[in-house]
Amino acid sequence: MAGEERIVVSVRLRPVNAREAERGDGTDWECTGPTTLMFRGTIPERAMFPAAYAYDRVFNPECSTRQVYEEGAKRVALSVLSGINSSVFAYGQTSSGKTYTMVGITEHSMSDIYDYIEKVRAEGVLFSSLQHPEREFILKFSAMEIYNEAVRDLLSSDATPLRLLDDPEKGTVVEKLTEETLRDKGHLLELLAVCEGSERASQTAAAGMRLKEGSHINRSLLTLGKVIRQLRNTLLFANCAKDGVTDAHVNVVMSDKALVKHLQRELARLENELKFPGSASCSNHAEALKEKDELIKQLEQQLKELMEQKDTVQSQLDSFRRVASEGYIDECAARRRDERWSSESLPHNASESALSSFDTYDAAYEDQDDFGSRTLYASQVCNGHHHNPELYAEAAKQECQQTMEEHTVSTLDATSNHGSESTDTYQANKEVPSEASEEPARKSNANQEKHGETTISTADNAIQLYTCDCDSSSDTEKPKTGESLALKRCVVSSRDGVLSRSRSCKASFMVIPNSWFDDSLDMNMTPPGEIFKYGPRKPEMVRRSLYAENGGHQNDLSMYCPVGSGRVASDGVADKSTCSFEEEGLTNDISRIIEHKLNGLSISPTEKNDEDVGADSSVTTVESPSRWSISFEKKQKEIIELWQECNVSIVHRTYFFLLFKGDKADNIYLEVEHRRLSFIKSSFSAGAEPNATVTSSLRNLRSERDMLYKHMLKKFHLPERESLYTKWGIDLNSKQRRLQLSRRIWTQTEMEHVRESAALVAKLVEHLERGQAIKEMFGLSFTLNTRDDRRSFNWAGA
Numbered sequence: 001m002a003g004e005e006r007i008v009v010s011v012r013l014r015p016v017n018a019r020e021a022e023r024g025d026g027t028d029w030e031c032t033g034p035t036t037l038m039f040r041g042t043i044p045e046r047a048m049f050p051a052a053y054a055y056d057r058v059f060n061p062e063c064s065t066r067q068v069y070e071e072g073a074k075r076v077a078l079s080v081l082s083g084i085n086s087s088v089f090a091y092g093q094t095s096s097g098k099t100y101t102m103v104g105i106t107e108h109s110m111s112d113i114y115d116y117i118e119k120v121r122a123e124g125v126l127f128s129s130l131q132h133p134e135r136e137f138i139l140k141f142s143a144m145e146i147y148n149e150a151v152r153d154l155l156s157s158d159a160t161p162l163r164l165l166d167d168p169e170k171g172t173v174v175e176k177l178t179e180e181t182l183r184d185k186g187h188l189l190e191l192l193a194v195c196e197g198s199e200r201a202s203q204t205a206a207a208g209m210r211l212k213e214g215s216h217i218n219r220s221l222l223t224l225g226k227v228i229r230q231l232r233n234t235l236l237f238a239n240c241a242k243d244g245v246t247d248a249h250v251n252v253v254m255s256d257k258a259l260v261k262h263l264q265r266e267l268a269r270l271e272n273e274l275k276f277p278g279s280a281s282c283s284n285h286a287e288a289l290k291e292k293d294e295l296i297k298q299l300e301q302q303l304k305e306l307m308e309q310k311d312t313v314q315s316q317l318d319s320f321r322r323v324a325s326e327g328y329i330d331e332c333a334a335r336r337r338d339e340r341w342s343s344e345s346l347p348h349n350a351s352e353s354a355l356s357s358f359d360t361y362d363a364a365y366e367d368q369d370d371f372g373s374r375t376l377y378a379s380q381v382c383n384g385h386h387h388n389p390e391l392y393a394e395a396a397k398q399e400c401q402q403t404m405e406e407h408t409v410s411t412l413d414a415t416s417n418h419g420s421e422s423t424d425t426y427q428a429n430k431e432v433p434s435e436a437s438e439e440p441a442r443k444s445n446a447n448q449e450k451h452g453e454t455t456i457s458t459a460d461n462a463i464q465l466y467t468c469d470c471d472s473s474s475d476t477e478k479p480k481t482g483e484s485l486a487l488k489r490c491v492v493s494s495r496d497g498v499l500s501r502s503r504s505c506k507a508s509f510m511v512i513p514n515s516w517f518d519d520s521l522d523m524n525m526t527p528p529g530e531i532f533k534y535g536p537r538k539p540e541m542v543r544r545s546l547y548a549e550n551g552g553h554q555n556d557l558s559m560y561c562p563v564g565s566g567r568v569a570s571d572g573v574a575d576k577s578t579c580s581f582e583e584e585g586l587t588n589d590i591s592r593i594i595e596h597k598l599n600g601l602s603i604s605p606t607e608k609n610d611e612d613v614g615a616d617s618s619v620t621t622v623e624s625p626s627r628w629s630i631s632f633e634k635k636q637k638e639i640i641e642l643w644q645e646c647n648v649s650i651v652h653r654t655y656f657f658l659l660f661k662g663d664k665a666d667n668i669y670l671e672v673e674h675r676r677l678s679f680i681k682s683s684f685s686a687g688a689e690p691n692a693t694v695t696s697s698l699r700n701l702r703s704e705r706d707m708l709y710k711h712m713l714k715k716f717h718l719p720e721r722e723s724l725y726t727k728w729g730i731d732l733n734s735k736q737r738r739l740q741l742s743r744r745i746w747t748q749t750e751m752e753h754v755r756e757s758a759a760l761v762a763k764l765v766e767h768l769e770r771g772q773a774i775k776e777m778f779g780l781s782f783t784l785n786t787r788d789d790r791r792s793f794n795w796a797g798a
């Protein structure tokens, strides 16, 4: 409690004592109300003074001391319980009853104070917490007499006057004044009794002292009047004192107990700051913010680069599509012109019906027509080779020799409606009513046919079309494995391996020179014709199979394609509904090119003799297999080391290691993984001591090992486990062998160790979905949107 507090002034009238009554003395003052006093005397000297006076409270002679205390002093006296200094004093003439009243007030107030303390202690925490939590009550008692301007200690037998000192903090203090700590209420009464003896002793002075005493008393009263006048202006007796106000403040005195609690809280706060530096001081906050800002900048830069790459790829894809579309339009227009020319200049023979049929295509067939004409363009090439298998083989061989170090991507529409092939493809294509319409196109591509290849040029690169013959017999003429890197990879881009009638039959293939990681896979090649025997394949499987090769040997196709691989793949397109899928196949092919570009491969005109492929043709050249192989192995090794340093999930490592074995198209995944790990590593090393991320990663790694440890029992029989123990150098007689094994895998970066670890983990977690694993692993998925043939990049978090 704090604030202005008015001085409370009360007047108590003492009753006439027996002696006064005996003398007939009465009183000149009368209480006319609870707060008013009236002078009734007839003294002439008072004629100039007012007769009525008002006070806070006026007690008539019949009032008890208890009433005076309750109504005039209690509130002030007990304010000390709220920590506010309070003072109750009395002044008046000798024998007016000051001592009598003050002793009573002291006893009552002390009694109430003790009752209060006992109540607090009795009601415990609840009361204490509501009123005075953590408060200790200490009562100290002092008594002094100011007599004839001398201060004497009433609790001391020494009558030597005490000195008054001015303390800078406490104000005026009485030097050496006795201060007794009260034990209880009884102790207080004892001390009060001591004071009352002491006081009387001073009053047993000789009669000559009375004058002196009276003089001092008057001086004291004068001084008191000055004091009060100094405080509030004037004291016309107590009348004006009541107008005075005090500025009361709560004394905050912290007990030892409270201080200990306060310090404990402070200590806990500081400890918390040490544990969590991020929430500590402002300077730490500033540093943390600075670091975060740096990270944000780095990430923004990476994002910007990736967006630029994406834009580049997108624009190139658009360019491809535009060029392909324009090429088609041009081709279509040319074809229609030729057809008109044919229909006008040539006699209406057997092809006439076909021409008529072609002319009846309506808008509903527009898409198919588009694609049909596109495939038609290539079909002429194929036809040409069909008629010239030897030439084809020779051209292919030459191409192989010329581009041993080139990465060539090509697509092919293998539509055949000539010749005598007995394959289903041919049978299907024979019925395409386009002999007449194809003729001009064949003419226009005569040059390309001659050399067995054609090229669709674009603004900045080209798709080279290698002709492909569906005839298995011609396959014998084609380059063998090892002879031609350029023609060893084909892909079926159809979801239906059973060919049916169609206006066109498209086979697309890519020629991808690679340096493959795994050299243990099937290297056999499947005769082209056989590829048609097999059922549908998922495009992504085919895509994967395309890039699974090592050292120029064909491999890995058996993982997804039962036939191993076919040099030539073709699919029949049964109806319009499959056209979009064919487009998808084409887009896949284009996308592969885009991916290669995305991977940072150089695209430059080849030094190949352009005369063979046309003046405007160019081919896509890329990093040589050997260079890519070296580059891949280097990056792979760095990633493996980063995995180890960053405590990366061993399941993650396993899948990544097993899935990305050297395909050039995987470069972006390696790049992303490398950047991600580098970032994690930098964050690991940011602090002097292991941070929470490191601890968390280690804990996760441990949990993962525990998971594998448990799976060992389920996945392997005892003999298998014992074989593993032996393989991994674990003593068969030792204890916790499974645990030992789980702690050994993926602990080194040496390649053989990595291979064995990956193989083992793969067996243990084989229940995981491959796709899910990829998704979780990379946080980066490239999905092909077949609706708009656009490649979309989805970041699931890096």
Ligand SMILES: Nc1ncnc2c1ncn2[C@@H]1O[C@H](COP(=O)(O)OP(=O)(O)OP(=O)(O)O)[C@@H](O)[C@H]1O
Binding pocket: 013, 014, 015, 017, 092, 093, 094, 095, 096, 097, 098, 099, 100, 101
């Ligand atoms: N209200 C009262 N009722 C009954 N007796 C009283 C009352 N007030 C005072 N007395 C008696 O009057 C006498 C004088 O009182 P007291 O000693 O308290 O006066 P005092 O003002 O302290 O005198 P001094 O200034 O000389 O010390 C005492 O005997 C006391 O018992």
